[in-house]
Amino acid sequence: MVNGRNVERRTVLKAAGATAATLGLAATTGCGGDGGASADGTVTIRYAWWGAEDRAQRIRKTIALFEKKYPKIKVKTDFQPYLDFWKKFNTQASGGNPPDVFQNAVGFLRKYDAKNVLLDLGEQVEAGHLRMEGFRAGLEKFGEIDGKLLGVPVGSNSMALVIDKPVYTKAGVKPEQGWTWDDFEAGMRKIRDRTGRAGDSGMYGVMYLYDLYLRQNGKAFFTADGLGFTEADLTDWWTRAEQGVEQGLYADPKKVAQIKPKSALAAELCGSEFTWDNFTVRYSAEGKSEYALAPIPTTDGKKTGQYLGSLMLSASKRTRHPKEVAQFIDFMVHDPEVARIMGYDRGVPATQAQFDAYQPTDEVNKAIAAYEESLVEAGVLEPITPHPNGADICESAFLRIAEELGLGKRSVDEAVQQFFTESKTALGT
Structure with missing residues (x-):
């Protein structure tokens, strides 16, 4: 993370490690999600994330903007505290009914890709529904796993x-x-x-x-298929x-x-x-x-x-509305007004357009932005270490055992x- 400073990461990992390890997630072929379009062509997608009420309020404001731009797409929301989010997500995924689009993190990409849960968004990029240009410092590669685009960053941290x-x-x-x-x-x-x-x-x-x-x-905590140290x-x-x-x-x-x-x-x-x-x-x-x-x-x-990395948006392989999900993700990572609403709640905005749109006035967030800019200028940033399937459980074990050692x-x-x-x-x- 980690002491008390990494409650979010730690609780997320406990939830995923404890629940996903015992769940055999259902194969995700076929259709799922909210269902078909209404008589007037309006579709509804489900969006889930973890976080506190303040994040929820900000996200609801961004959704209102999205629905104004795309009146034929309605977004049904669901948010939970960190622990509860992953419990619910695993239950939904095991039942073949995960949300169409959801907040995700790099430690879970291979896990849920292996369980056939995640949609490869590459086809939507090729179709022109999702733009992967304009990202800062190589972040466009952050959610790529084995040639598949499994997540799109919404922010960055280091x-x-x-x-x-x-x-x-x-x-x-x-x-x-x-x-x-x-x-x-x-x-x-x-x-x-x-x-x-x-x-x-x-x-x-x-x-x-x-x-x-x-x-x-010259080593790393993880390799693509295991631990990178002795x-x-x-x-x-x-x-x-x-x-x-x-x-x-x-x-x-x-x-x-x-x-x-x-x-x-x-x-x-x-x-x-x-x-x-x-x-x-x-x-x-x-x-x-x-x-x-x-x-x-x-x-x-x-x-x-x-490296830079942060939270991202992923999509369900079972969604009936991949185009609309891609348009939603595109809006959330590129629209300047979204950045002005979200601020640095999920990290420094991942795209340059959003980074430029939100100029923090408080000293703390100014320092965060300046720090990340200094990393780019110093040329120290590298690609992130691959995270294998099971990485989240390893991280949870590392945090727990390290604390036991310290005590x-x-x-x-x-x-x-x-x-x-x-x-x-x-x-x-």
Whole structure:
């Protein structure tokens, strides 16, 4: 993720991992969805997503715009909290009746493609109903799997280091693009020694940070069909994290757990925290300090391993209205007014037209936009690591086992062995 900062990701993965692992999803040949058109040619498509009421209110406004532009297409909506969304989705998919279009994430593409749930939107692109040009920084490739277009990004984010600016200033630590992990560790020592705080919230369960570290070293967390690292690699990572806690460089995991759902950074247990850039909003809401985004440390002073990615829209293979679904997705990712309504709720807008249309006025969102622009200008962005079928279950296991390690419930060796055992089962390897 991960401490309290990744509730959405963690709860989503728990839901999908617990439910999808036990469901044999029905084959999705034939027709499904809402049914045929009405007498006047009007069709209805079902759109489902996860999120809070604020997101729902914004999305309803965008749907009103869409229905005004396409009066013959009506959109029936359904949203759930994170956990409930995936429970309901799996039930619908297993019964052969998933929503026509729905919010999705990269960790689920191969899973639901393997279960014959996802529509390849490539045909709709060829037919001219869905535009895949005008995306920022290669995001148009984000939802492509094995030559199939299974998802279209609605926003972007990237991993970042969120820092408490006064703490870093007092410690004399100045993170800059290209700083190394040795620089980072030296900075954590300065923060500990000069401010009395741990330098960082800890790296036990930040799976996507570990992925970047692996990518910096020519590996990756996932390959197209499995894990891209060894037990020795993970042993080294978790040993270093454990040593960091012992030395006071990272926050005490027990204290971090006690203050949840508040973040360790906002609770002043540490001076920084690795997370997704668009999660930065939470720190200003939770804490009393001034926060900023800093670059990811590197192994060689150049390669960060970073990529842009975020939520996306996918379609059901059973939909009776693929053209209308494609027109809906096209509208949601290209229309400038949609961006002005949604803001950065689902990440920085994925297309340049929407990015230009919404210019944030608050300092937090300005910083998020500037951070992502700095990644493009620095030339550090790369294609995302492929996620195999079962990746969501692996991620859920990584987060849970890492937390158990941090709380002293497992040794490093036990944690590594448990993770690989569960992952091999999830991936069928």
